[in-house]
Amino acid sequence: TRDPLLMLSPLCPCRVSSVLNRDVKQFGKKHMFDGSEETCWNSDQGTCQWVTLDFPHTVKVSQLHIQFQGGFSSRLCTLEGCRAGEELVKISDLYPEDAHAMQISFATFQVEETVLDKLKITFEDSTDFFGRIVVYHLRVLGERL
Numbered sequence: 054t055r056d057p058l059l060m061l062s063p064l065c066p067c068r069v070s071s072v073l074n075r076d077v078k079q080f081g082k083k084h085m086f087d088g089s090e091e092t093c094w095n096s097d098q099g100t101c102q103w104v105t106l107d108f109p110h111t112v113k114v115s116q117l118h119i120q121f122q123g124g125f126s127s128r129l130c131t132l133e134g135c136r137a138g139e140e141l142v143k144i145s146d147l148y149p150e151d152a153h154a155m156q157i158s159f160a161t162f163q164v165e166e167t168v169l170d171k172l173k174i175t176f177e178d179s180t181d182f183f184g185r186i187v188v189y190h191l192r193v194l195g196e197r198l
Contacts, residue, residue, distance in 0.1 A: 061114070061193045066107045071097035073185070085191040093122065094191075096176075098183035102127075103175040106193060111136070111170050116194040117162045119149065119174075122187035127176035134169035141173055168198065 069082045073095040082104070084092035096102040114134070121127070126149055133141040147162045172193065176186045 059195065059197060061106075061108060061112050061195050061197070065109055068105045068107075069094060069096065070102045070104075071099065073097050085188050088190075090189065093187050093189045095125075096184075096186040098181075098185050100179070100184045101175055101177060102179070102184065102186045103173060104188075104191065105171060105173045107171050108169070111168060111198045112195050113166050113168050113198055114164050114172060114193055114195040115166050116192075117147070117164055117174070118190065118192040118194070119162075119188060120190040121149065122189065125179070125181045125185050125187035127186060128178040128180060129176075131175040131177055132164065133173040133175070134167050135171050136168070137170040141171070166195075 067082050067086075072082070073080045074097070080093065080095035082094050085094045085104075094104075117132070119130070128148065130147040130149060132144040132147065134144050135141045144167050145165055174191075179186055
């Protein structure tokens, strides 16, 4: 039998491309993992915002859950991953649907199971004119190997 999927994302160091007005207290990356409906990571403007997760152990990723603010989501997310010491390799493209401007859109993706130590999610095509991305929750599910 397989172990149930673990939530891998809050257990690891994370980097983001930018934070709105450099205000990490209000809009920092930690808010994607705090479980609160009130807080979020808000990127600054610019194309191709991204998040990287460096897992402390090798993992097999199988699901990705992203909750965007409607109007500040991404039409295309590119997933890349690698083992420690290797170059990032493209895993897949994901196509979240943007909900109405005031709603929060929650996207769940089955990911081709990939063994990796690092995961990068690039938000290629923001629905916001200025390229901002707002993520309330980011959950990576899978197994620790």
